[in-house]
Amino acid sequence: MKIFRSDLITGFKNKLFExxxxxxxxxxxxxxxxxxxxxxSSFTIKNGYRISGYILNNVIHECDRCLKHFCxxxxxxxxxxxxxxxxxxxxxxxxxxxxxxxxxxxxLNNTFLEILITNIPFKNLCSENCEGICLDCGNNLNDKVxxxxxx
Numbered sequence: 013m014k015i016f017r018s019d020l021i022t023g024f025k026n027k028l029f030e031x032x033x034x035x036x037x038x039x040x041x042x043x044x045x046x047x048x049x050x051x052x053s054s055f056t057i058k059n060g061y062r063i064s065g066y067i068l069n070n071v072i073h074e075c076d077r078c079l080k081h082f083c084x085x086x087x088x089x090x091x092x093x094x095x096x097x098x099x100x101x102x103x104x105x106x107x108x109x110x111x112x113x114x115x116x117x118x119x120l121n122n123t124f125l126e127i128l129i130t131n132i133p134f135k136n137l138c139s140e141n142c143e144g145i146c147l148d149c150g151n152n153l154n155d156k157v158x159x160x161x162x163x
Contacts, residue, residue: 026065073136
């Protein structure tokens with residue numbers, strides 16, 4: 013997902029960005045339809061730009077109990093600064109990305125994938141009431157009740 017300096021100079025508000033990712037881009041994460049989707053706004057600040065908006069959390073998870081694949085589809089709010097300024101101690105409340113004055117665009121794919129990865133829960137459940145799989149026959153207990161002996 014590339015953002016061009018010319019777009020940042022003119023500014024944008026609630027602009028939808030959508031980029032297709034190959035599965036080889038990051039082996040730790042799989043996105044629904046292999047698309048990274050976000051809505052961003054840009055604002056000019058001293059020595060750079062403030063980017064804010066959300067990333068659609070369309071990560072495909074595997075339920076830890078029943079092994080079914082599911083997606084949460086929540087929005088992850090994000091705000092960060094793009095700046096060529098090396099001294100970022102004044103920017104303590106924001107994530108800071110250095111961006112050289114020579115670059116005409118910046119690719120944010122890896123930054124957004126990192127944000128998605130850090131939002132993956134430790135325990136992935138398709139629902140809080142997930143029954144899991146039968147340890148004897150392997151049936152998904154959310155889909156049907158098995159006749160195995162529960163003793």
